[in-house]
Each structure stands twice: as structure tokens, then as C-alpha cells.
Amino acid sequence: MNVVVCVKQIPDPAVPGELDPSTHWLKREGKLILDDSDAYGVEMALQLVDAAGGGEVTLVSMAPNGETSGLRTALAMGAAKAVLVSDDSLKGSDALTTAKVLAAAIKRVEGADLVLAATESSDGYTGTVPEQIAALLGLPSITFAKSIAVADGTVKVERQTEAGYDECESPVPALVSVTAGVVEPRYPSFKGIMAAKSKPVDTVTLGDLGLDGLDRGQEIVNVVPAEERQAGEIVEDEGDGHLKIVAFLEKQKVI
Numbered sequence: 001m002n003v004v005v006c007v008k009q010i011p012d013p014a015v016p017g018e019l020d021p022s023t024h025w026l027k028r029e030g031k032l033i034l035d036d037s038d039a040y041g042v043e044m045a046l047q048l049v050d051a052a053g054g055g056e057v058t059l060v061s062m063a064p065n066g067e068t069s070g071l072r073t074a075l076a077m078g079a080a081k082a083v084l085v086s087d088d089s090l091k092g093s094d095a096l097t098t099a100k101v102l103a104a105a106i107k108r109v110e111g112a113d114l115v116l117a118a119t120e121s122s123d124g125y126t127g128t129v130p131e132q133i134a135a136l137l138g139l140p141s142i143t144f145a146k147s148i149a150v151a152d153g154t155v156k157v158e159r160q161t162e163a164g165y166d167e168c169e170s171p172v173p174a175l176v177s178v179t180a181g182v183v184e185p186r187y188p189s190f191k192g193i194m195a196a197k198s199k200p201v202d203t204v205t206l207g208d209l210g211l212d213g214l215d216r217g218q219e220i221v222n223v224v225p226a227e228e229r230q231a232g233e234i235v236e237d238e239g240d241g242h243l244k245i246v247a248f249l250e251k252q253k254v255i
Contacts, residue, residue, distance in 0.1 A: 001052035001150060003045040004109050005079070006102055006117040006133070007038040009063045009070030013122065024220035025092045026123065032063060034070035037118035039077070039185035041178050045116050046078045046186075048150055056080035058112070060105045062098060064091060068201050075196035076188030082201045083108055089206060094217035095124070099132035104209040106137065108202070114155060115175040119144060130177040141175040142168045146182055 009032035011017060018027045034042075045057040059074050059082035066086045075082060083105045090101065106115060115137075120127035134141035146165055147158040150172060159166040160179050188196070206212055235244045249255045 001049050001055035001113050002058070002109075002111050003048055003055070004058050004060055004106050004112045004115045005038070005041045005045045005074070006106075006115070006130070007042065007059050007061050007070065007074055008035045008118075008121045008123075009033065009061060009067055010035045010121065010123045017123075019223060023092060024223045028064050028067075031069045032067045034073040035118065035122050037120065037122055037180055038074070040180055040182050041116040041118055042074045042077050042079060043183045043185040044148060044178055045114075047183060048114070048148065052150065055113075058082065058109045060102055060109070061085070062090065062093075062101050062105075064088070066203055071201060072193075072196045073188060075199045075201075076192040077186055078192065079199075081199055084201055084203045085205070085209065086203055087205045089214070090216060092216050092218065092220070095126040095128045096132055097214060097217040099129050099136060100214065101206070101209065101211065102129070103133045103136040104211055105204070106133070108204070108209075113172050114150065115139065115173070116148075117175065117177045119177045119179055130175060134175040137175070139173055139175045140170040141177070142170055143177045145176050145178045148176060148178070148182075 011026065011028055012033050019025065020027055042057065049055040049057055057079040059071055059079050061071055061082065062085040064086060068084060071082045071084060085101050085105050106112065117130040130143065131141060142157045142159060144160040145157045146160040149156045153172055155170050155172050155174050155176060157168045157176060159168050206214055235241050
């Protein structure tokens with residue numbers, strides 16, 4: 001079984017984020033790390049390949065400045081190789097542009113039986129990229145997977161819901177987005193870290209993907225500080241406190 005995993009390399013969350021004052025984009029200079037949410041997809045892919053008795057895991061990512069630090073972490077976990085899209089014109093891209101780029105990169109991987117992605121990234125939180133990739137590739141998709149099994153050309157997924165889970169099936173190839181906690185990601189071993197240094201990372205540009213002239217899809221024209229939180233209203237209970245609360249909720253059109 002061959003599995004492609006979409007992974008994102010993000011600024012270290014332990015370091016306060018900064019916006020570029022001229023573009024209003026999140027600064028992404030320097031070392032980037034593997035998004036914690038994507039570690040679950042990498043681990044799930046490795047387990048599926050092991051269960052199938054063979055195959056490999058390929059990573060697909062988009063990052064500035066040819067950055068591979070986060071990819072090397074996933075390669076140290078056991079992934080075989082990676083495709084990295086790095087192009088200056090992609091800075092500030094929106095979710096749909098990102099999906100178009102990742103979809104084109106996935107097409108470079110031959111024989112993929114399954115594409116995995118996190119439900120959403122830790123620095124973006126749009127939650128739309130996996131579904132957009134599936135649509136662009138013409139693949140069936142299942143979201144919010146809490147468990148995945150593949151057999152006889154079918155992927156079976158327990159899909160997390162507020163009430164429990166749904167049992168979903170789809171023919172492969174397909175795209176599945178996984179929730180945090182679906183598996184426990186392994187820690188890269190010293191041997192894995194050393195091996196990751198020599199694993200291939202195919203770094204490509206938009207031209208290599210046939211996407212020259214792709215528009216980043218958005219422009220941030222202004223950023224303003226959020227309004228300060230206002231002081232709450234204190235309700236004095238003189239035996240009719242519940243009525244005052246109900247009246248307040250009615251005024252706010254909550255009830």
C-alpha cells in the first residue's frame with residue numbers, strides 16, 4: 001500500500017507569532033516544525049503500510065525558502081520520501097490556492113492508494129483544504145476519521161461525530177482527514193533521525209507543477225487590534241434574579 005500524507009510545516013507555537021508589517025502575513029522565516037496535527041496522519045499512514053505488509057509513505061508539503069525541518073521529522077518517523085513545493089509567489093496563499101498546489105504535487109506521486117490529511121492546521125484553522133484537494137483530484141473523501149482500515153480495495157472509517165461515530169466506506173483511492181488522537185505518534189529514533197538526512201525530498205516550483213501564474217487568491221489590506229473585552233453586567237438577585245437573566249437573554253435574542 002502506498003499512502004500520501006499532506007503535512008504542514010509551521011512556525012514553532014512556543015515562539016510568539018509575528019505579522020509582517022508590510023504584507024500582514026505571518027512571518028515564516030527560519031526553522032519550521034511539523035504541525036502536531038499532521039503527526040497523527042503520518043503515524044496512521046505508517047501503521048496502514050505495516051498492516052498491508054509493504055508499501056511506502058510519501059509526504060507532500062508547501063513551505064517557503066525550501067524549508068525541510070518539519071519534513072525531516074516526519075521522514076525520521078518512517079516516511080520514505082517527500083515532495084516539497086516552495087515558490088516565493090505562494091507567500092500569503094489562501095486555502096483554495098494551497099489545495100490546488102498540493103493536489104498538483106500529489107499527482108507527481110504514482111500509485112497512491114490513499115491520501116491522508118489532518119482535519120485542519122494549527123496555524124490556519126480553515127478546515128477546508130482536505131475537501132478541496134479531494135474535489136480537485138476527483139477523489140471520494142471521508143472527514144474526521146477516528147480509525148481507518150483498508151482491505152480488498154475499500155477503506156473503512158469510523159467517522160467522529162458529536163453523538164459517537166459513523167461507519168463509512170469508500171473505494172480507494174480516496175482522501176481521508178484524521179482527527180487528533182486517532183493514533184499515538186511515535187517518537188523518531190536516533191536511527192530514524194540519521195536515516196532521514198539521506199531520504200529524498202523532491203523540491204519543486206509552480207513551473208514544475210504546470211501552475212505558472214497561479215494567483216495566491218487573497219490580499220490582506222489591513223489588520224486592526226481586537227476590541228478589548230467589555231466588563232460584564234452584574235445582576236443583583238433580590239428574589240427576581242432569574243427574571244432579570246431571562247429578560248437579558250431575550251434582549252440579546254438568545255431566547
